[in-house]
Amino acid sequence: MFSYQEYYTENKFSLFIKKIWVLDNLFNTNIIAGKSVLPNGCFNIAVIEGNGLKIKHVGWDKHLSTGVYFCGQMTQAIEVDILPNSKATMIQIYPWVPSYFILDDMSNFRDAIILIDSFKFNSELIGKLPGQSHRVIYKTIVFVFAPLFKTGSVPDLIYKATSLIMSNNGILAVSQLATELSCSTRHLQKVFKKHIGLSPKQFSLIIKLRNIIDDIAYPKKEILSITDHALDNEFYDQAHFIHAFKSFAKISPKKFNITDYFLTLKNS
Known part of the structure; x- marks a missing residue:
């Protein structure tokens, strides 16, 4: 059975994390196809487990296998197929958040999804996220990012x-x-x-x-x-x-x- 779930933070980190949304097809042997995700101005960190997701967007197709990905700003709807026995836990972060943590030029990631390893965060902890609950994923993301916070x-x-x-x-x-x-x-x-x-x-x-x-x-x-x-x-x-x-x-x-x-x- 497929399920779509949403969770919201109620502490000081709610200024940075808008919500956690989960596409759970982990115990389903059928593909969930023909769905789309619309942009809302936020960035996302995607934790994928199982067979993964197939994404189609602005001229490219990509298979997101087990791993952790950074999703840049999207300018139009993304077509998503959730493969059997797969799960995507998405940490949706507000548009201002990368400016406090990341020095990279975000225009390089417009309409793009990349492995989060590209940013050289604590890869050991990040690499262990697939297979964890949304609560563990949330706490780990906060633990990794909090020390990198810089005002300006x-x-x-x-x-x-x-x-x-x-x-x-x-x-x-x-x-x-x-x-x-x-x-x-x-x-x-x-x-x-x-x-x-x-x-x-x-x-x-x-x-x-x-x-x-x-x-x-x-x-x-x-x-x-x-x-x-x-x-x-x-x-x-x-x-x-x-x-x-x-x-x-x-x-x-x-x-x-x-x-x-x-x-x-x-x-x-």
């Missing part, structure tokens, strides 16, 4: 900028964002590219579209029309909204079906 003006700027974009559901002009943060748009573009891997405009669009999809999947009030979604989220017109939606979800808003995606659980 750039990470603080990334934190404030991404928090503002997310709290405004992506509806915030880059010029307005720069003004609120007392920095130039050019500087903002530079730090976003290095520490997020996307421009502020690209990041805002992902947040905006993901919020729209969550509203479609779990409407808080009456069901809105495509035109209403376009206007409420400051798209130029309905055609612009439909084009952006199709690029993001790989399907038109009218044909969108929540059962085809792994989405955040309702009321989570």
